[in-house]
Amino acid sequence: MSTKRSDGNKALFTPGPLNCTLSVKKAMLRDLGSRDLEFIQTVKEIRLELLRVAGVGCDEFTALLLQGSGTYAVEAVLHTVLPRSGGKILILVNGAYGRRMQSMCSYVPSIEVVVLEFGEDEAVCEAQVENLLRESKIEFSAVCVVHCETSSGVINPIESIGRAVKRQRPECVFVVDAMSSFGAVELDLRSAGVDFLVSSANKCLQGVPGFAFVIARTKKLLLCQGNARCLSLDLLAQHKGLEGDGQFRFTPPTHALLAFRQALKEFWDEGGPAARAHRYKKNCQIIQDGMRELGFRTLLDKNKKGADGYIISSFRFPDHPNFNFEEFYKNLSALGLVIYPGKVTRAPCFRIGHIGDLNAADMERLIASIKIVLKEMKVENLDAKEE
Numbered sequence: 001m002s003t004k005r006s007d008g009n010k011a012l013f014t015p016g017p018l019n020c021t022l023s024v025k026k027a028m029l030r031d032l033g034s035r036d037l038e039f040i041q042t043v044k045e046i047r048l049e050l051l052r053v054a055g056v057g058c059d060e061f062t063a064l065l066l067q068g069s070g071t072y073a074v075e076a077v078l079h080t081v082l083p084r085s086g087g088k089i090l091i092l093v094n095g096a097y098g099r100r101m102q103s104m105c106s107y108v109p110s111i112e113v114v115v116l117e118f119g120e121d122e123a124v125c126e127a128q129v130e131n132l133l134r135e136s137k138i139e140f141s142a143v144c145v146v147h148c149e150t151s152s153g154v155i156n157p158i159e160s161i162g163r164a165v166k167r168q169r170p171e172c173v174f175v176v177d178a179m180s181s182f183g184a185v186e187l188d189l190r191s192a193g194v195d196f197l198v199s200s201a202n203k204c205l206q207g208v209p210g211f212a213f214v215i216a217r218t219k220k221l222l223l224c225q226g227n228a229r230c231l232s233l234d235l236l237a238q239h240k241g242l243e244g245d246g247q248f249r250f251t252p253p254t255h256a257l258l259a260f261r262q263a264l265k266e267f268w269d270e271g272g273p274a275a276r277a278h279r280y281k282k283n284c285q286i287i288q289d290g291m292r293e294l295g296f297r298t299l300l301d302k303n304k305k306g307a308d309g310y311i312i313s314s315f316r317f318p319d320h321p322n323f324n325f326e327e328f329y330k331n332l333s334a335l336g337l338v339i340y341p342g343k344v345t346r347a348p349c350f351r352i353g354h355i356g357d358l359n360a361a362d363m364e365r366l367i368a369s370i371k372i373v374l375k376e377m378k379v380e381n382l383d384a385k386e387e
Ligand SMILES: Cc1ncc(COP(=O)(O)O)c(C=O)c1O
Pocket: 015, 016, 069, 070, 071, 072, 097, 146, 147, 148, 149, 150, 151, 177, 178, 179, 180, 200
């Protein structure tokens, strides 16, 4: 039995790369020159559309596009906002992507890093952030946090964290990695006091991979002159290029941008952020209900704050002698269904993503196939204890 999609591809229950519609992929089957007026116009439109998705205006914010995956853009923000003379940064960590920001800073010895760490299965606590900022004598230049910690699926309360940051440190730059949430999880940038938000083309906006973007508060970005420690990740220079002649400084991902223009059109045709959230929530519900029925337990305790995320779910390995993740993964992949390994350090887990061009029928197909694969593996009668 194969459960491949109608376009012949496997269904990717992963947080990127993820499935794109055929029409998005078809939109990139063209060559465009980087100085071509149509291309420059496309870049301009995409930048404005991103501000529209973010719910902000170009009077206050600017949308910057950067070649590479999401990590490049997060690193670009850190290098651009932290002063060369040695910035001080507070990183709120509750999973692998928060830790990745910490790791980025470790490459620059002049940066002083303070990490406030939380459990991998819990949300960042805004009260603890506020206490630290109130008590600490350190003059932080930036506070950074992840919106949806994709390693577990937990959603951090960005608006209350941002308000706490701005109450205690109004001058501090507030950076949010919203890689896997932007466009599908509500976030009011203004009331959260977000200065830099990062996401990428191949997440909830369902473009093809190839570039990332930053929604930046223009006033804060313009203060970053002279900070960047390397040429290609200098976001202020990227801004000047895009605002000047409308071009990227270096070879742009033309095909990925054409695909993204189509992806944005399909985003609004579907109904915008609310409709996308609705579809992903439904996908998540089907997976969580189906998996619980099969006897699996989620990593996150559904009664805890932040556990209501609907981007990706982490499931604990079942306590059964015949369960082997590699075999489980391979058998599902042979059926055309790709799941994702776990990324938390303290519990053996795997993950199922709910984003991309997937709908209820895909989710039901996955649950039905998991049932078959478990039977083949003789992993039966799992008994999920209520969390
Ligand atoms: C929250 C978060 N931050 C950063 C990244 C890194 O993005 P990329 O793999 O595109 O570099 C990811 C990837 O899934 C992510 O989910």
